[in-house]
Amino acid sequence: MRNPLADKVVNIKPSGIRKFFDVVSEMQDAISLGVGEPDFDTPWHIRDEGIYSLEKGRTFYTSNAGLKDLKIEICNYLRRSQGIEYRHNDEVIVTVGGSEAIDIALRAMVNEGDEVLIPQPSYVSYEPCAILANAVPVIIELKAENEFRLTAKELLETVTEKTKVLILPFPNNPTGAIMEREDLEKIAEIVIEKDLFVISDEIYAELTYKEKHVSIASLPGMKERTILINGFSKAYAMTGWRLGYACGPKEIMEQMIKIHQFAIMCAPTTSQYAAIEALKNGDSDVEQMKEAYNQRRRYLLHSFKEMGLECFEPFGAFYVFPCIKEFGMTSEEFANRFLQEEKVAVVPGTAFGDCGEGFVRISYAYSLENLKVAIGRLKDFVEKLRKEQKR
Amino acid sequence: MREKILSIIEKNSRIDVKELAVILGVEEIDVINEMADMEKEGIICGYHTMIDWEKTSIEKVTALIEVRVTPQRGQGFDNIAERIYKYPEVNSVYLISGGFDLLVTLEGKSLKEVSAFVSDKLSTLETVLSTATHFILKKYKDHGTILSKKYEDEREKITP
Numbered sequence: 001m002r003n004p005l006a007d008k009v010v011n012i013k014p015s016g017i018r019k020f021f022d023v024v025s026e027m028q029d030a031i032s033l034g035v036g037e038p039d040f041d042t043p044w045h046i047r048d049e050g051i052y053s054l055e056k057g058r059t060f061y062t063s064n065a066g067l068k069d070l071k072i073e074i075c076n077y078l079r080r081s082q083g084i085e086y087r088h089n090d091e092v093i094v095t096v097g098g099s100e101a102i103d104i105a106l107r108a109m110v111n112e113g114d115e116v117l118i119p120q121p122s123y124v125s126y127e128p129c130a131i132l133a134n135a136v137p138v139i140i141e142l143k144a145e146n147e148f149r150l151t152a153k154e155l156l157e158t159v160t161e162k163t164k165v166l167i168l169p170f171p172n173n174p175t176g177a178i179m180e181r182e183d184l185e186k187i188a189e190i191v192i193e194k195d196l197f198v199i200s201d202e203i204y205a206e207l208t209y210k211e212k213h214v215s216i217a218s219l220p221g222m223k224e225r226t227i228l229i230n231g232f233s234k235a236y237a238m239t240g241w242r243l244g245y246a247c248g249p250k251e252i253m254e255q256m257i258k259i260h261q262f263a264i265m266c267a268p269t270t271s272q273y274a275a276i277e278a279l280k281n282g283d284s285d286v287e288q289m290k291e292a293y294n295q296r297r298r299y300l301l302h303s304f305k306e307m308g309l310e311c312f313e314p315f316g317a318f319y320v321f322p323c324i325k326e327f328g329m330t331s332e333e334f335a336n337r338f339l340q341e342e343k344v345a346v347v348p349g350t351a352f353g354d355c356g357e358g359f360v361r362i363s364y365a366y367s368l369e370n371l372k373v374a375i376g377r378l379k380d381f382v383e384k385l386r387k388e389q390k391r
Numbered sequence: 392m393r394e395k396i397l398s399i400i401e402k403n404s405r406i407d408v409k410e411l412a413v414i415l416g417v418e419e420i421d422v423i424n425e426m427a428d429m430e431k432e433g434i435i436c437g438y439h440t441m442i443d444w445e446k447t448s449i450e451k452v453t454a455l456i457e458v459r460v461t462p463q464r465g466q467g468f469d470n471i472a473e474r475i476y477k478y479p480e481v482n483s484v485y486l487i488s489g490g491f492d493l494l495v496t497l498e499g500k501s502l503k504e505v506s507a508f509v510s511d512k513l514s515t516l517e518t519v520l521s522t523a524t525h526f527i528l529k530k531y532k533d534h535g536t537i538l539s540k541k542y543e544d545e546r547e548k549i550t551p
Binding site: 037295298 | 395399410413414415416544546548549
């Protein structure tokens with residue numbers, strides 16, 4: 001029999017987070033700070049709307065791009081939060097999570113050999129998606145001294161003739177970094193000058209703890225060059241509903257919808273009905289969850305400071321990304337020992353790109369009570385390591 | 392800051408001031424002052440504990456009593472409400488819109504004790520026209536807390 005597999009897929013490395021979690025799940029009383037999804041249940045009124053849609057027998061496909069009412073609500077949301085005007089009939093696609101949107105946007109935009117710029121540390125799926133789309137991923141290594149923001153200099157240094165797409169993953173998983181208006185303006189200038197396109201993954205847009213999130217698509221001249229990706233998972237604690245969306249220029253959307261309709265048909269109908277309710281009446285829920293995250297964020301940063309652990313202040317998502325270089329071990333070694341010796345799971349920074357070396361990702365999608373126990377153990381661990389080093 | 396302090400201590404009155412200051416990103420002394428002020432102003436009326444008595448060996452019966460009364464000239468319902476809430480066994484007294492006037496909640500050791508209170512003390516008050524007593528059989532949720540269920544982290548391991 002011949003080899004049934006495609007080399008392109010076989011050559012993709014499995015995600016680094018996985019083996020870690022396998023160990024965690026086997027271990028008794030281990031606390032995980034590794035999960036990347038909200039600890040809240042979806043607010044009841046949103047769930048209720050999903051249930052109601054089932055009761056009413058709304059169990060059919062929706063149109064490929066999604067329910068009209070939902071697309072209208074998405075446009076309303078982007079108008080009130082970002083001041084961007086999208087047309088609901090040809091500039092919005094409702095997708096199965098933000099993840100699908102990333103995939104179909106890349107597939108619709110790149111030709112073989114085109115370069116896709118991927119700032120790292122970042123979410124693990126950009127690189128494989130680019131490879132599967134036959135593009136060449138080019139990594140931009142973000143730096144702690146810039147608070148893991150993308151700078152104009154870094155972008156200029158990596159752009160070549162072949163560069164077509166820049167992925168902009170902010171607010172960022174795993175670093176919690178954000179890009180503010182001034183940061184984005186500098187990037188936009190280069191994007192326009194070099195005739196690039198941006199896939200802006202703004203899934204954590206609602207979770208910022210400084211100024212409100214600014215989308216690069218809202219800057220002059222950028223709407224026509226940007227695919228804005230967002231979804232319901234993080235803001236409304238709706239991860240399991242699998243619902244996201246992409247907005248952008250009609251010409252690109254027309255091609256994205258082809259891939260979407262042939263591979264997926266449409267996003268889950270129940271989820272779409274629930275999402276309408278989320279956008280219409282969910283603002284106060286988002287506000288409440290955000291306040292809870294912010295309290296935990298402050299608690300963690302304060303605790304790091306107390307134990308002298310270096311960490312820049314992240315203003316987005318629900319992650320902190322402390323530096324563990326002082327202990328003279330790799331982030332994987334650190335994470336492994338921390339798990340074995342103190343039974344707390346954190347994710348090594350290298351799971352999000354080589355430049356995550358020397359950092360670990362700690363998620364605060366956990367209750368304060370939980371975090372307190374974990375931080376107590378981290379303190380013990382850090383002290384132990386420092387004692388070892390003195391010897 | 393007040394609203395934030397209140398929403399936190401409403402759920403967890405045992406949180407220490409230092410931690411409260413950290414998670415709100417303010418100075419400890421400001422939290423202390425703000426709480427002291429709110430105590431003085433009667434905004435914070437106490438730091439009670441939520442107890443599920445069902446799980447203890449202590450027998451308790453809770454009743455909700457609808458009370459219809461004749462309001463008094465110049466006093467409205469305040470006088471009669473006061474007469475009722477002064478009984479230590481009375482837990483709460485609310486003035487209610489709708490089919491009756493006062494909603495009284497009451498805790499007693501037994502059904503008998505509660506009935507005795509209603510028939511001997513409450514119904515005999517001059518202005519009380521009628522009462523209807525409802526005994527609570529099971530508390531599912533109280534003060535925003537679900538009593539029967541324990542939170543479990545059901546998030547599955549997922550990559551990425």
